[in-house]
Amino acid sequence: MSTTPRVVADDHVFPRQLAKALRGCESQPGLTELAAAAEHVxxxxxxxxxxxxxxxxAxxxxxxxxxxxxxxxxxFAKIVLHAGIEPEFRVRLHVWPRSETPSRGESNPHSHRWEFASHVxxxxxxxxxxxxxxxxxxxPFRRYRYGTDPANPSALTADGEARLKRRAVPHVQGGDVYTCDTEIVHTVRPIDAGLTATVVIQGPRRTPxxxxxxxPGESDDQPNFDLTEADFHELVTAVRASLAGEVAS
Incomplete structure (x- = not known):
């Protein structure tokens, strides 16, 4: 019989330490507190x-x-490691597996309903x-709203047409921390085709x-796919092996 203690995903010392870093304000955590939590990681x-x-x-x-x-x-995988209530935050691990060509990442320009800080x-x-x-x-682009249909929160609702221009092209290097608020519209992809993982500290929802x-011509039907327990083990094993290699070197 295994002697490994049962670990519930949201009951561990590490997310409790992050929660402590997020309690630096009277209200729900903002960008400053989220960045502090990412710096802790x-x-x-x-x-x-x-x-x-x-x-x-476990x-x-x-x-x-x-x-x-x-x-x-x-x-690429979006893994929700922790979902906290007081304070309200999530810890997500985004993993782009190693491939022959660089991933397109999140290639549709988009914003977020919540602020976040991320560590590469x-x-x-x-x-x-x-x-x-x-x-x-x-x-030219077609604009959609995400989150407008209560019966299907992941559905995209058409919201007219728009033209977009580039306003900045930031690069975030491995090991860095960066922040993003709800006003930013962006695309995100790994710099190369190697294994890439980011830890995202997501704050409370700010907009509905x-x-x-x-x-134009691109389908708005872009469904997500289930992530299995086997997927989780494979991805986490790869991330841990990469981190162990850094320590060894």
């Missing part, structure tokens, strides 16, 4: 890896995490393009809907 990557180890060793935790996680249609845990880094709507020039843009 960067400062103690070994403790984060140990948390992944403990979660992977069948109940893995089942719970897999149920609330998914594969993005462009082939594994990999070279992330390439982003930020956009703004413009009356002239730019490139968010915007997504699709190029």
């Amino acid at each position: 960067r400062a103690d990557r070994g403790a984060f890896a140990a948390w992944l180890r403990d979660l992977a060793a 069948d109940a935790a893995v089942a719970e995490i897999a149920k609330r996680s998914y594969w993005h249609p462009n082939g 845990l594994v990999g070279t880094g992330m390439h982003m393009v930020e956009f703004a709507e413009t009356a002239e020039g730019g490139k 809907t968010t915007v997504v843009y699709c190029e």
Whole structure:
């Protein structure tokens, strides 16, 4: 019989430490507190890896995490490791597996209903393009709203046409922390085709809907795919091996 203690996904010392970092304000955590939590991950990557180890060793935790996680249609995983209530925040592990060609990442310009801070845990880094709507020039897109249908929160609702222009092209290097608020519209992809993983500290929802843009002719039917418990183990094993390699070197 295994002597490994049962670890529930949301009951572990590491997320409790993150919650402590997020309690620096009287209201729900904002960008400052989210960045502090992401800096905590960067400062103690070994403790984060140990948390992944403990979660992977607990069948109940893995089942719970897999149920609330998914594969993005462009082939990377969004894993919700922790969902806290007081304060309200989530810890997500986004993993782009190693491939022959760089991933498209989140290739549709989009915003978010919540603020977040992210730490590039594994990999070279992330390439982003930020956009703004413009009356002239730019490139044509179809605008959609995400979160407007209570019966199907993941559905995209058509919201007219728009033209987008690039306003910035930031790069985030491996090991860095970056923040994003609800006003930013961007695309995100890994810099190269190697294994890439980011730890996202997601704050409370600030707006009821968010915007997504699709190029003309592109289908708005882009469903997510279930993430299995086997997927979780494979991805976490790869991330932990990469972190262990950093320590060894």
